[in-house]
Amino acid sequence: GTTILAIPFPGGVVMGADSRVSTGTYVANRTSDKIAQLHDTIWCCRSGSASDTQALTDYVKHYLGQLAVETGRSPTVKVAAHLMRKLCYENKDNLLAGVIVGGWDAVDGGSVYNIPLGGSCIKMPFAVGGSGSTFIYGLLDSEFRPGMSREEAHDLVKLAISHAMARDGSSGGIIRTVVVTEEGNAREYVPGDQLPFGP
Amino acid sequence: QWQIAPPVTFQQQQSRTPAPTPQATISSSAHNSSASTTQRSPLIVSTNSAVSSYPYLNPLLFLGFVLFSAAVSVMSAPISLAPGGSASRVSAKSGLEAATERTRQPIVTGTSVLGIKYKDGVMLAADTLCSYGSMAKYKDARRLAKVNDATLLGAGGEYSDFQSITDLLRRNALEDKCTADSLYEEDVNEECAKEVWNYLRAVMYNRRNKMNPLWNDLVVAGFSQPAFGEASEENKPFLGLVDKIGTTYEDDVIATGFGSYLAIPILREKHRPDLEEGEARALLEDCMRVLFYRDCRALNRIQIAKVTKEDGVLISDPYEIETSWDSASFVEPKGQLEGDGGW
Numbered sequence: 001g002t003t004i005l006a007i008p009f010p011g012g013v014v015m016g017a018d019s020r021v022s023t024g025t026y027v028a029n030r031t032s033d034k035i036a037q038l039h040d041t042i043w044c045c046r047s048g049s050a051s052d053t054q055a056l057t058d059y060v061k062h063y064l065g066q067l068a069v070e071t072g073r074s075p076t077v078k079v080a081a082h083l084m085r086k087l088c089y090e091n092k093d094n095l096l097a098g099v100i101v102g103g104w105d106a107v108d109g110g111s112v113y114n115i116p117l118g119g120s121c122i123k124m125p126f127a128v129g130g131s132g133s134t135f136i137y138g139l140l141d142s143e144f145r146p147g148m149s150r151e152e153a154h155d156l157v158k159l160a161i162s163h164a165m166a167r168d169g170s171s172g173g174i175i176r177t178v179v180v181t182e183e184g185n186a187r188e189y190v191p192g193d194q195l196p197f198g199p
Numbered sequence: 200q201w202q203i204a205p206p207v208t209f210q211q212q213q214s215r216t217p218a219p220t221p222q223a224t225i226s227s228s229a230h231n232s233s234a235s236t237t238q239r240s241p242l243i244v245s246t247n248s249a250v251s252s253y254p255y256l257n258p259l260l261f262l263g264f265v266l267f268s269a270a271v272s273v274m275s276a277p278i279s280l281a282p283g284g285s286a287s288r289v290s291a292k293s294g295l296e297a298a299t300e301r302t303r304q305p306i307v308t309g310t311s312v313l314g315i316k317y318k319d320g321v322m323l324a325a326d327t328l329c330s331y332g333s334m335a336k337y338k339d340a341r342r343l344a345k346v347n348d349a350t351l352l353g354a355g356g357e358y359s360d361f362q363s364i365t366d367l368l369r370r371n372a373l374e375d376k377c378t379a380d381s382l383y384e385e386d387v388n389e390e391c392a393k394e395v396w397n398y399l400r401a402v403m404y405n406r407r408n409k410m411n412p413l414w415n416d417l418v419v420a421g422f423s424q425p426a427f428g429e430a431s432e433e434n435k436p437f438l439g440l441v442d443k444i445g446t447t448y449e450d451d452v453i454a455t456g457f458g459s460y461l462a463i464p465i466l467r468e469k470h471r472p473d474l475e476e477g478e479a480r481a482l483l484e485d486c487m488r489v490l491f492y493r494d495c496r497a498l499n500r501i502q503i504a505k506v507t508k509e510d511g512v513l514i515s516d517p518y519e520i521e522t523s524w525d526s527a528s529f530v531e532p533k534g535q536l537e538g539d540g541g542w
Binding site for chain 2: 001019020021022024025026027029030031032033034035036037039040043050054061131135166167168169170172173174176187189191192193198199
C-alpha cells in the first residue's frame with residue numbers, strides 16, 4: 001500500500017510519495033523512502049511489493065550506469081522508463097510492481113512515465129499510483145493544469161498525497177518529495193503532523 | 200462539560216486534579232438482580248410468542264396477525280426483523296438465503312480499544328475511526344458507549360453489530376428502570392458492569408452457536424457490585440472483555456485488536472493500581488500513539504472515557520494526540536544513488 005505521484009513542470013519534475021510500508025494491517029516501516037534514484041536526474045517512485053521494486057530499481061540503476069559509460073552522455077528519461085518497462089513486462093507473472101519513472105533530460109525536459117502492473121509504459125501529463133491513488137483522482141483531475149510552475153506543482157503533490165493518506169489505511173507517515181531539475185535534486189519532507197490536510 | 204485531567208508522565212507523582220463536574224450520578228439497585236436476568240433471554244423472540252403476549256387486540260387484527268405469522272414461519276423468509284436473523288434457517292436455495300446461513304464478514308470495522316483500572320475506577324480509550332476495508336471512511340465514529348450510569352462499553356470490529364448490542368443493553372436498562380419497585384434512586388435495580396459482562400457472554404456465545412456471530416471484541420468497564428445494597432462494601436473496579444465467540448476474561452489491563460499485541464506489554468509494564476487520573480490518561484495516550492504509528496487502521500483522533508463511583512460514566516469529546524516525526528530516520532533520505540535502494 002502506497003501513494004506515489006509525479007507532476008512535471010517546465011524545467012523538471014516533482015516526485016512525491018508517502019512513507020508507510022505495511023504487512024497486512026501492521027506498519028512494518030513508517031520511515032521508508034519510496035523515491036529511488038536511477039541516475040543523476042532520473043528518479044522512480046515505487047509501489048507494490050517492496051522487494052520486487054527494490055530489485056527492479058537495482059537492475060535499472062545498473063543498466064543505466066553502464067549505458068552512460070558506453071554512450072558518453074546521460075541517458076534520457078524515456079530510455080530509463082523503457083528499460084523498466086522491459087523488465088516489468090518480461091517478468092510480469094512473477095512481479096507485483098507499479099512504478100512511476102520521472103526526471104529531467106536535455107531532450108524532453110521534465111517528463112513522467114507510468115508503468116503499472118503488467119508492464120505497459122505510458123507517458124503522461126502527470127502520474128499517480130498505489131492504493132491511495134484511488135482517493136485522489138478527483139482532486140487531481142480538478143486541480144491539475146498543464147504548465148504549472150514549480151511551486152504550484154510541489155504544493156499540489158503535497159496536498160494530493162495528504163488527502164490520500166487521510167483516507168487510505170495503507171498510506172501514511174510523512175510525505176517525501178524530490179524536485180528534479182537540470183541543476184540537481186532538492187529533497188524535502190513534510191512531517192506527519194504538518195500535513196496540508198490532516199490525517 | 201467534563202474537563203478531562205491533563206496528561207501527566209506517569210513516572211512523576213502529580214497533585215490531585217480538581218474533580219470534573221459530575222454529569223451523571225450512579226443509580227443504585229437495592230435488590231439482587233438475579234431475578235431480572237432470568238426474565239431477559241438472549242434467545243430470539245419468534246413472532247408467535249410476540250403475538251401470544253397481546254391477547255387483547257382487536258380479534259380481526261389478531262386473526263390476521265396469526266395467519267400472517269403462520270405464513271411467515273412456514274415460508275422461513277430470508278429477511279427477518281427478529282434479532283439474529285430467522286429463527287429457523289432451512290438449507291439455502293438462493294444466494295440471498297445462503298448468506299443468512301454462514302458466518303458473515305465484517306464490513307465497517309473499528310480497531311483497538313484499551314482499558315485500565317486506576318485509583319478512582321476504570322478508564323477506556325479508543326480512536327474515532329471506522330474503516331471500510333482499507334479506506335478510512337468514518338473519522339468521527341463513537342466506539343465508547345454509556346450503557347447505564349454504572350457501565351461503559353467499548354468495541355472493536357463490526358460497527359453495526361456494536362450499535363445493535365448497545366441498543367439491546369440500553370433497552371434492558373430502560374426496562375430495568377421502568378419496572379423497578381420505585382423511582383427512588385436506592386431502589387432502582389440497575390445492572391453493574393460485571394452483570395452486563397456476564398449477560399454479553401451469553402449473547403455472544405449464543406450467536407456463535409448459530410454460526411452467525413456478532414463480530415465484535417467488547418470491553419466492559421465499571422464496578423463489580425451494584426452501588427447500593429449489602430454487597431457494596433466490596434465494590435471494586437471491574438474491567439472485562441467479551442470476544443465474538445463468547446470468550447470472557449477480566450484483568451487490570453485490557454486491549455483488543457492490535458492493542459493486544461502492541462499496547463498490552465506497555466500497559467503491563469507501567470500499570471499500578473493507584474494511578475492518578477492524569478497518569479492513567481497519559482499511559483493510554485502513549486499506547487494510542489504507538490497504535491497510530493503501527494496499525495494501518497488507526498487514527499490519531501481518540502476518545503477517553505472513565506467510570507468512577509463519584510461521577511458515574513463520563514465520555515470525553517474526541518481530540519487529536521501529538522505524534523512525532525522528526526527522528527533521523529525520517530529526515531535522511533535513503534533512495535540516493537549511493538544508497539541501498541530505499542528501505
